[in-house]
Amino acid sequence: MRVLIVYAHPNPASFNHAMLEYCQRGLVAAGHEVRVKDLYTENFDPVLRASDLASLQTSVIPEKIAQEQEALLWAEGLVFIYPLWWYGRPAILKGWFDHILTNGVAFAYSAEGPIGLLQHKKALVLITAGSDKSFFQANDSETLIHRPMTDGTLSFCGIKxxxxxxxxxxxxxxxxEREKILQQITRLGENFDA
Ligand SMILES: Cc1cc2nc3c(=O)[nH]c(=O)nc-3n(C[C@H](O)[C@H](O)[C@H](O)COP(=O)(O)O)c2cc1C
Structure with missing residues (x-):
């Protein structure tokens, strides 16, 4: 499969970066063709400007957005690696979605409501958190960690x-424990299309 890893962490010495390396290794070992989109290294500007939005509303895709969509649509599989920041994705990753998941490319409105247009065979989402699982359980907030991403974004756009x-x-x-996680992530890469 052609797999795009979208990675959002500013520190190349972070645990998230180690996750990126191990995941990529597993995917490559299994024979996948891998591209990495390292949003901080690419200095991606996450702010969707008024001019970008105005262009999109007239169905003109600005060059900055077209380039990102090329990477998205090249892939048959997607992997996202990021830390949980205030119960959400780092702004740089959220902004990447704001840009690329445009009406007509990622979804469309039909008489029955919105329909997802993305055809990717699989998406794998890897999130690190600072808190203990029990903290989220006590707040009844475990699903908040992933649902904006898994349901609100990927599933909405058609990925099953x-x-x-x-x-x-x-x-x-x-x-x-860190090493165990990294081994698990290697296996997730190796078994991506299992
Ligand atoms: C801006 C910011 C916001 C954070 N928000 C949360 C949060 O809402 N919940 C949580 O469990 N951890 C939160 N954390 C902790 C990070 O998720 C944690 O440090 C990170 O996942 C560890 O991975 P790393 O060592 O690769 O950075 C936050 C950290 C930062 C810097």
Whole structure:
């Protein structure tokens, strides 16, 4: 499969970056063709400007957006790797979606309501969190960690096969636990189309 990894973390020494490396390794070992979209390294500007929005409303896709959509539509599979920031995606990743998931490319409105247009065979979402799982359970907020992404974005745009994994307590995890997660992520890459 052609797989696009979309990665959103500013620190190349972070655990998220290690996750990126291991996931990419697993995917490549399984024979997938992999592209990485490292949003911070690319210095992606996440702010959807008034001029961009105005162009989109006249069905003209600005060059900046067309380039990003080329990467999205090249892929048959998608992987997202990012930390949970205030119960959400880092703004740079949220902004990437604001730009590329345009009406007519990612979804369309029909008489029956919105329909998803993306044809990707699979999306894998890997999220790290600073808090313990019990914190989210106590607040009845576990699903808030992933649903804006899995349901509100990917499923809305038509992707049916969505897998997500959440890794808790990341800042305080001992080394052995970190290594176990990285091995798990390698296997997720190796078994991406299983
Ligand atoms: C701006 C910011 C917001 C954060 N918000 C949350 C949050 O809402 N919930 C949570 O569990 N952790 C939160 N964290 C902690 C990060 O999720 C955690 O440090 C990260 O996942 C660890 O991975 P890393 O070492 O690769 O950065 C936040 C961290 C930052 C910097």
């Amino acid at each position: 096969n969505i897998q997500y994994e959440i890794f808790y307590n990341v800042p305080t995890l001992p080394l052995e």
